Structures are given as structure tokens and as C-alpha cells.
Amino acid sequence: MAHDEPANKTPARLLIRNIGLLLSGNLEQPILDADTVVAVDGKIAAVGKAKDVDAEGATLIIDARGTTLAPGLIDSHVHPVAGDWTPRQNQIGWIDSYLHGGVTTMISAGEVHTPGRPKDVVGLKAMAIFAQRAFSAFRPGGVRIHAGAPVIEHGMVEEDFKDLAAAGVTMLGEVGLGSVKDGATARQMVAWARKFGIQSTIHTGGPSIPGSSLIDKDIVLAADADIIGHINGGHTALPDDQIVTLCEESSRALEVVHNGNERAALLTLRTATELKQLGRVIVGTDSPAGSGVQPLGILRMISMLSSLGEISAEVAFCFATGNTAKIRQLGCGEIAPDRDATFVMIDKAQHSAGNTVLESIQRGDLPGIGMVIVDGVVSAQRSRNTPPATTSPEIVPGR
Numbered sequence: 001m002a003h004d005e006p007a008n009k010t011p012a013r014l015l016i017r018n019i020g021l022l023l024s025g026n027l028e029q030p031i032l033d034a035d036t037v038v039a040v041d042g043k044i045a046a047v048g049k050a051k052d053v054d055a056e057g058a059t060l061i062i063d064a065r066g067t068t069l070a071p072g073l074i075d076s077h078v079h080p081v082a083g084d085w086t087p088r089q090n091q092i093g094w095i096d097s098y099l100h101g102g103v104t105t106m107i108s109a110g111e112v113h114t115p116g117r118p119k120d121v122v123g124l125k126a127m128a129i130f131a132q133r134a135f136s137a138f139r140p141g142g143v144r145i146h147a148g149a150p151v152i153e154h155g156m157v158e159e160d161f162k163d164l165a166a167a168g169v170t171m172l173g174e175v176g177l178g179s180v181k182d183g184a185t186a187r188q189m190v191a192w193a194r195k196f197g198i199q200s201t202i203h204t205g206g207p208s209i210p211g212s213s214l215i216d217k218d219i220v221l222a223a224d225a226d227i228i229g230h231i232n233g234g235h236t237a238l239p240d241d242q243i244v245t246l247c248e249e250s251s252r253a254l255e256v257v258h259n260g261n262e263r264a265a266l267l268t269l270r271t272a273t274e275l276k277q278l279g280r281v282i283v284g285t286d287s288p289a290g291s292g293v294q295p296l297g298i299l300r301m302i303s304m305l306s307s308l309g310e311i312s313a314e315v316a317f318c319f320a321t322g323n324t325a326k327i328r329q330l331g332c333g334e335i336a337p338d339r340d341a342t343f344v345m346i347d348k349a350q351h352s353a354g355n356t357v358l359e360s361i362q363r364g365d366l367p368g369i370g371m372v373i374v375d376g377v378v379s380a381q382r383s384r385n386t387p388p389a390t391t392s393p394e395i396v397p398g399r
């Protein structure tokens with residue numbers, strides 16, 4: 001046993017009480033009839049009514065004061081580079097800012113903004129392994145960044161995917177951002193990746209930055225990547241009929257992003273609703289990008305999809321939590337026993353026209369964040385980025 005882990009270490013027991021509304025993140029039952037959550041050593045142990053839950057021995061008590069508890073938000077599509085810096089807008093501290101937008105988990109769609117990004121096979125593999133290692137060991141504000149997502153290039157062979165998987169790489173960056181832009185090669189490499197347990201995302205739509213190019217529905221269908229990345233374009237969307245075809249003919253995840261075409265995102269949502277396949281819808285920002293960084297991007301997507309897509313706010317939360325966790329096989333994203341004790345606590349923004357927090361979101365407003373908890377530890381209190389919440393939770397003193 002490591003010397004910094006004494007054998008008699010007291011388990012950290014977190015108690016959150018007086019929860020006014022509990023959003024589960026699970027599409028099957030997005031609202032739970034519960035007011036109390038207990039977590040032990042960063043994992044949820046119990047969810048229920050106060051009278052039914054063993055609340056003894058808490059080492060940290062949070063009084064939700066009637067506010068709303070939801071799973072920490074997941075940004076399914078970011079482009080990190082190194083540390084908490086993005087060269088795209090030369091900004092420092094962007095990840096910490098997203099934490100103040102309720103984002104506790106980020107998925108890299110490729111570290112493609114790395115200055116001098118290597119494009120030879122040895123170099124791109126080395127960079128992916130480096131990013132995977134560096135971001136697993138670096139968690140600004142507790143945010144968990146799943147990174148190390150190589151962009152496939154011509155010349156890669158099956159053995160390369162085997163090596164990457166053995167080294168701990170679990171996903172590919174956006175297919176189409178490298179030299180592989182044809183359906184047949186993409187399909188072969190995506191299949192090799194899948195064989196070794198590596199998930200894949202494809203860039204969908206027009207070119208994002210000089211050097212990338214159009215990926216249309218035929219290439220997306222041929223490649224058959226696990227996630228149809230930014231189906232609403234990043235930034236430029238495919239024509240409507242192609243988006244509908246992708247929803248209908250593929251069974252893969254439908255990712256809609258903040259930095260895409262909002263009308264195309266709503267078309268995707270409407271089509272998924274008609275197909276009764278809302279479980280496929282996941283949300284990202286596709287940032288940092290030419291349009292900047294968006295600390296509130298995921299909240300803005302929830303509000304946009306809910307208000308303009310006529311989806312209840314509790315369902316829209318599932319797109320940014322449980323759906324993404326399920327598709328990407330993460331331990332966070334749902335409030336249920338054994339899941340990560342990672343939460344965002346929200347309330348109606350001060351002076352929003354809605355009567356409840358859900359109604360305010362359905363009217364297009366953003367909620368206010370009062371607290372963010374990662375793995376059972378308070379990472380942020382009143383957000384510096386959202387409008388102020390009407391009521392904020394409190395840490396009960398004396399513990």
C-alpha cells in the first residue's frame with residue numbers, strides 16, 4: 001500500500017439534502033422523486049427520500065435549499081491542446097471557465113490545434129499517447145478531460161491501431177481532418193480502431209478551417225464511425241436532405257454542437273424525435289474554435305434545443321449527460337448508485353420569466369449555477385459565468 005493511503009482512512013461521505021428537483025440524466029426517467037443523495041469516496045451510494053436514506057456519518061453536508069441537482073454536464077466535442085491553454089484564441093484558463101458553465105467532463109475530438117501537429121504515423125501516435133497521459137493527470141478544477149484522439153492519416157496500418165489501444169488510446173479524433181477523406185479508407189481504419197476498442201467520430205459537413213474539406217453523407221455512411229460528429233456542421237452544415245438521410249440510414253450517435261448551424265441542429269432533433277431515437281442525440285461545443293470559447297455553450301445548447309426544439313428541459317439535459325455517458329461508456333452523466341458523484345446544482349436565473357427552473361429553460365433562458373461538485377468534492381460555488389441563480393446551495397458549516 002502506498003504510504004499516502006493510511007489503512008484506517010475515513011471514507012469521504014457526502015450528503016446532499018433538501019434537493020428541490022432531481023434531474024437524473026436518464027432519458028427513461030429524467031426526473032427522480034428524491035430529495036437526498038449520499039456519496040462515498042466520490043461514487044453515489046444512495047438516491048432517495050430523506051427518511052429512506054442512511055445519512056449518518058457525513059463528512060460533508062450540502063443543503064441544496066430546494067434547488068435542482070443534475071449530473072455534471074459533458075461536452076462531447078472539444079479541441080484541447082496542452083494544459084488549460086488554447087492556441088486557437090490564445091486563451092488561458094478556458095477549461096476552468098467551462099467548469100463555471102457546469103461542464104465537468106470533456107471529450108477531445110482531436111488535439112488538432114497543436115502548433116506544428118505531426119502528420120507522420122509515428123508522430124501522430126506519439127502525440128496521441130502524450131495527450132492521453134497529460135490530460136489524465138491534469139484536471140483543472142476537477143474537470144475530467146478524455147484526450148489523446150489521433151487524426152487518421154494515409155499510411156496507417158492495423159498494427160498502428162493495436163499499438164495505440166495497447167498504449168491507452170480509446171478514441172480517434174475527427175475522421176476527415178487528416179489526409180483520409182475517402183469513404184473506403186476511413187471505413188477500413190474505423191473498423192481497425194473498433195476491433196481494438198477505440199471509438200471514432202467523423203467530421204460532418206463543410207470544411208472547418210483551411211486544410212479540412214467537405215465530408216458529405218456518403219462518406220459519413222461509408223466510414224460508419226461511432227459518432228456522426230457535428231451533424232449540424234462545424235460550422236457549415238450539409239443540406240437538409242443529407243442530414244435526414246444520416247438520421248434515417250445510420251444508427252450511430254447524432255452529435256449536435258454549439259459552433260454549428262442551429263437550424264440544422266433543430267432539424268436533427270426533429271428527425272430523431274420522429275424516429276423515436278432521442279437516445280442518439282448528444283451535445284458538444286466544438287470549441288475552442290474560430291468563434292471563440294464558450295463556457296456556457298452546453299447550457300446554451302440545452303436551452304436552445306429545449307426552447308426552439310419543443311423538448312422538455314429535463315430531456316434536453318439528458319442529451320448533455322446520460323446520453324453521452326452511455327454512448328461513450330463513461331461512469332458519470334447519471335444520478336444513480338455507483339455512478340460518479342459529479343453534479344451541477346442549478347436554479348432559475350434571477351428575474352427569469354419562467355415560474356420554475358425547467359420553465360425558464362423552456363422559455364430560452366439559461367439557469368444559474370450555484371455549485372459544481374466533482375467526484376464528491378465541491379469544485380466551484382456560485383458560477384462566475386452564468387446569470388445569478390435565485391437560490392444557491394450552501395455547505396453546512398462545522399464539518
Ligand SMILES: [Zn+2]
Nearest residue numbers: 174203208234
Ligand atoms: Zn469538425
